[in-house]
Amino acid sequence: MSTPVTGHGWHADDELLAGYTSGSLRAIEAASVEQHLVHCADCRAALRPHTDVVTLDQAWLSVRDRVERRPQPAAVRLARRLGLQEPTSVLLAATVTLRTAWLASAFIALGFAFVASRFSEGTTLWPFLLVAPLVPVLGVASAYGSSEDALDSLVATSPYGRTRLVLVRTIAVLVVALPFAALMGLSLPGPPWVAVAWLGPALMLVPILLALASFVGPAPASAVVALGWAGVVTMSVRHLTPTWPVESEVQLTMLALATLSAAVLLVRARTTRMIGGLW
């Protein structure tokens, strides 16, 4: 089965090499050939015609893939447990700005709710009503990433597209920020319905922001929305009841504005010739 030669004594012949690659050798023979191949360049060269390069490549890639694949980050694993698809989880977890936005939103909401409930002794609502509805809005604005977003030019020219990515990030921010702020709302002083009522402006400010952002970009749009809402709250503190910003007439006005904004978004999506959607 082997060919005697000079030097190390022998080389594996074709029959042996064919048996080795097909896996038909007995274990002891296969181990012996393998041991020999490690040290013998000639036999490794002779082995080449017996191997299927494509299969070998695939096998090597698959081995390498397993060895080199790093465990998925905790954020990806968490997102997948929550039911998100794997590619979406990768996109969300990879965005540093987004993670920062989540944390910032959560801490802002917590901080102001705490201030409102702890130090007002049940008489002051405005800090919470000022900030809590803006938490999702600012979170959404930050979901755009900054204008110097390192990946923006790649996101904007990918089939996935910037519009879809912004929407995915927006939903992610809302899912994380809203329940957290809602819990804080429950610990508020004042009428119990306020704990839920602030969610109205919180949600309705988002389409207003998105519509404005399609004209002027996310940063100026979020500034306009934040100042506008601050104006509403300030007015209530000076001239009206503390709960006025979340009472039904304001809610109805905001609903009208939000509906108008959604219509503007729809029209712009159909008429604009900007590449890749609105943003």
Place this chain on the structure above:
Amino acid sequence: MSLVDLLGVSKSYGGTRALDDVTLTFDRGVTGLLGPNGAGKTTLLRIVATSIAADRGSTRILGHDPTASHGEVVEARRGLGYLPQELGFPHDMTVFGFVEYVAVLKEWNQAAARSREVHRVLDLVGLGDLAAKRVRKLSGGQRRRVGLAQALVGNPQVLVLDEPTTGLDPAQRATLRRTLSTIASESAVLLSTHQTEDVAALCERVVVLAEGHVRFDGSVVDLVRTAEGRVWLSDEPAETGVAAWRTGTGRHRVVGGPRPPGAESVEPSLEDAYLLMLDGRVPAPDAVT
């Protein structure tokens, strides 16, 4: 139909016209865009990459008009790879993580296939062993290659590379040349550069842009030919040409202008031809569009 068709394309920024009535088509092979700063190279590449839309004219990428509808632009982008001139990298991403992120954006949704594709493109640019390294720890040339790797994901039919050789050393340029020549057998590769050596080494076709216009469109050999009989080697310095400099041998190379006294005519280089083309003293050859 070509892979890329631009017909009468113009683009302005404020009052500045970056591209003016440019008509070009691109098929398989490597085309180099050569031109000074502000010539319109990056604008042209961004239009092809669907990053911006032209103000006027018609753009077709793989037969799709990217300004027509969302569906059209997505179809065009499915066949595109793009390396922007400036590509920032998120602070904490690894090489693998970065290219994988782009692969997801390019709709590689199946995790195992995506992982194999990422390894494939990293191997192509010689970064297979650095997959787990953080991008911020790489050298400038290595980062440029990471940028190139992401552009290669999915074997795009149209590959748009804005100054891909920036930061690469000679050995890395040679590797890039091999990689691009393989890809160009199936794809249209468009690259911009300031370096005439890059064009000579990498490109079959060269387009010279100046002030938003196409000055030359043809083969590298044809561009060099436009300078024949207009480059001199003189013992004395001469100020009459488009450009003149002292060479390593102590003699003076004079490009364009009348023959300096006692000077001998020499074979022009691509750089000579490019300088003359920008100066506009060479009559436009037939290949100019």
